[in-house]
Amino acid sequence: MNRDMSYEAVMARKNEIMKMAVGIDYNEFEMGGLAFDYEKMMREVGYSIEDITRIQSETSVGNTPLIELKNITELVRAVSPSGKGARIFVKDEAANPSGSFKDRRASVSAYRAKTQGYKGIISATSGNYGAAVASQAAMRGLKCIVVQEVFDSMERGQPEILEKGRKCEAFGAEVVQLTVGPELFYEFLCLLEETRFFNASLYTPFGIAGIETLGYELAHQVRERTGKDPDAVVITHAGGGNVTGTARGLLKAGCKNTKIIGASVDLTGLRMASDNDFNRKSFTTGHTGFGVPFATWPDRSDVPRNAARPLRYLDRYVLVTQGEVFYMTEALSQLEGMERGPAGNTSLAAAFAIAREMNRDQILVVQETEYTGAGKLPSAQLTFAKEMGIKVYRSDPSENKPGERIVIPEHPSQIKVKDVDLMQLKRSYIKNCLENSHLEKLSAQDIGFLAEETRLDEETVERIIDNLGVI
Amino acid sequence: MDAKKGDWVQIHSIILKPEERASHLPEDTKRVPLEMWEKGFILHDANVGDEVEIETVIGRRAKGILVKVNPVYEHNFGEPVPELLNIGMELRKILEGEGHE
Numbered sequence: 001m002n003r004d005m006s007y008e009a010v011m012a013r014k015n016e017i018m019k020m021a022v023g024i025d026y027n028e029f030e031m032g033g034l035a036f037d038y039e040k041m042m043r044e045v046g047y048s049i050e051d052i053t054r055i056q057s058e059t060s061v062g063n064t065p066l067i068e069l070k071n072i073t074e075l076v077r078a079v080s081p082s083g084k085g086a087r088i089f090v091k092d093e094a095a096n097p098s099g100s101f102k103d104r105r106a107s108v109s110a111y112r113a114k115t116q117g118y119k120g121i122i123s124a125t126s127g128n129y130g131a132a133v134a135s136q137a138a139m140r141g142l143k144c145i146v147v148q149e150v151f152d153s154m155e156r157g158q159p160e161i162l163e164k165g166r167k168c169e170a171f172g173a174e175v176v177q178l179t180v181g182p183e184l185f186y187e188f189l190c191l192l193e194e195t196r197f198f199n200a201s202l203y204t205p206f207g208i209a210g211i212e213t214l215g216y217e218l219a220h221q222v223r224e225r226t227g228k229d230p231d232a233v234v235i236t237h238a239g240g241g242n243v244t245g246t247a248r249g250l251l252k253a254g255c256k257n258t259k260i261i262g263a264s265v266d267l268t269g270l271r272m273a274s275d276n277d278f279n280r281k282s283f284t285t286g287h288t289g290f291g292v293p294f295a296t297w298p299d300r301s302d303v304p305r306n307a308a309r310p311l312r313y314l315d316r317y318v319l320v321t322q323g324e325v326f327y328m329t330e331a332l333s334q335l336e337g338m339e340r341g342p343a344g345n346t347s348l349a350a351a352f353a354i355a356r357e358m359n360r361d362q363i364l365v366v367q368e369t370e371y372t373g374a375g376k377l378p379s380a381q382l383t384f385a386k387e388m389g390i391k392v393y394r395s396d397p398s399e400n401k402p403g404e405r406i407v408i409p410e411h412p413s414q415i416k417v418k419d420v421d422l423m424q425l426k427r428s429y430i431k432n433c434l435e436n437s438h439l440e441k442l443s444a445q446d447i448g449f450l451a452e453e454t455r456l457d458e459e460t461v462e463r464i465i466d467n468l469g470v471i
Numbered sequence: 472m473d474a475k476k477g478d479w480v481q482i483h484s485i486i487l488k489p490e491e492r493a494s495h496l497p498e499d500t501k502r503v504p505l506e507m508w509e510k511g512f513i514l515h516d517a518n519v520g521d522e523v524e525i526e527t528v529i530g531r532r533a534k535g536i537l538v539k540v541n542p543v544y545e546h547n548f549g550e551p552v553p554e555l556l557n558i559g560m561e562l563r564k565i566l567e568g569e570g571h572e
Binding site for chain 1: 486487491492493496497499500502503504505506507508509510511527528529530531544545546547548549550551552554555558559561562563565566568
């Protein structure tokens with residue numbers, strides 16, 4: 001084959017390559033203007049929750065334990081006003097075969113790839129998702145390639161990503177390791193074209209529908225244990241899939257009043273595509289570098305229409321600092337005897353602060369944990385951070401500065417959440433829609449779509465559009 | 472020869488030179504090439520620094536400069552971190568202490 005493999009030529013073939021690699025014709029869901037039929041896409045391309053449960057049980061995914069964190073709840077109450085301190089439960093997603101909730105996402109893609117006759121499956125990810133795809137591929141008899149962004153230009157590897165790469169190799173996957181830069185996508189496209197494997201994108205309806213079982217199981221487990229619905233669920237938020245899938249599962253279980261709270265590690269100020277900043281952060285996911293851009297423009301992903309649309313579901317979005325998450329990771333290990341984390345404990349750190357605002361009879365669920373070990377432990381990350389010149393010390397976490405200082409709290413009462421203004425994210429989302437669509441006038445259908453996307457009423461959407469002055 | 476045919480090795484290649492990189496990158500990233508490392512079984516005897524061909528664990532062939540023979544996982548558990556060492560004891564003390572029910 002004498003194809004032009006230059007950067008420009010391959011990027012220009014993006015849509016053609018993706019159509020072959022995910023087998024979805026996204027045009028079927030476009031409605032003209034800027035709207036598309038999200039629920040139709042989820043219904044027709046995805047699978048029902050019963051189908052997903054069956055697919056996942058074939059590879060031992062899901063049905064993870066719900067664990068009440070009694071000592072951490074006790075600690076919350078020890079530092080809260082009388083009558084405050086919700087019961088905290090955690091869904092122990094580390095019990096999935098590859099050690100994280102990402103098995104739920106990978107399971108459906110691997111099933112789809114196998115049933116559609118693909119020989120293998122590829123994923124572009126530096127996260128636990130790589131190990132999940134590799135593990136599911138091993139079980140389904142598929143070949144697997146994982147493409148990771150892992151080194152800076154000095155060939156220093158992020159310890160956590162190195163560990164995730166090792167785990168992929170343990171499951172028999174080929175791991176392609178790259179330096180920093182969004183052109184990873186170019187290499188990914190080259191590999192898709194060369195191998196004709198399935199793209200296990202995080203953002204297809206398969207990847208999102210796979211998480212719905214998490215919310216669904218969680219709802220039933222909480223009801224069984226406490227006789228009521230969870231009052232709130234805290235979800236570590238990065239690309240939006242975890243929030244979207246979990247919230248959809250909760251809704252399918254009938255939890256209409258459960259508050260959906262997203263939580264990210266605050267990495268404000270660090271540039272994600274920067275070679276210098278890459279190894280100045282101690283969290284490789286669950287942070288604002290993904291959480292904010294993916295909420296305000298989900299269709300930046302590798303597929304034309306992202307099935308992860310967090311603004312449709314979020315009731316609240318909060319930030320915690322790196323030091324607070326390390327502190328809570330230590331607390332989980334020391335008080336509950338569960339060595340888990342790190343990024344999965346972002347929601348735990350947020351839950352600790354939020355539980356202090358809630359009443360004692362209320363139920364707060366942290367919806368994931370992840371496996372830990374070499375490279376991933378706080379000791380591994382903080383040793384690396386110190387080598388990179390980051391100051392690590394104990395004080396009030398409000399002194400935190402991403403890329404410069406990691407502040408480990410001196411007392412649990414110092415753990416606080418910072419609320420992100422969701423209205424501002426919704427305005428940004430609407431602005432991005434208008435700018436990317438280049439439309440001169442919006443139809444009633446477009447306004448209705450934006451209202452659904454942002455959970456605002458149409459009048460508010462119209463007022464925002466008028467104020468933006470883009471069209 | 473550093474590597475014999477069939478040895479497990481790591482190869483390196485430059486995917487994009489600085490001038491070929493995407494336009495919207497931060498300046499520090501634009502100044503450096505996009506590099507790639509792959510592992511597999513080498514298809515012929517070679518020395519470190521030679522251009523070689525490998526077969527990966529899934530049977531794909533790739534070419535690049537031989538950089539390591541039998542590459543080691545070097546990430547670890549890190550050193551004891553003084554800033555974390557007391558947290559467990561402190562929290563247990565709070566739970567044992569008075570001032571709450």
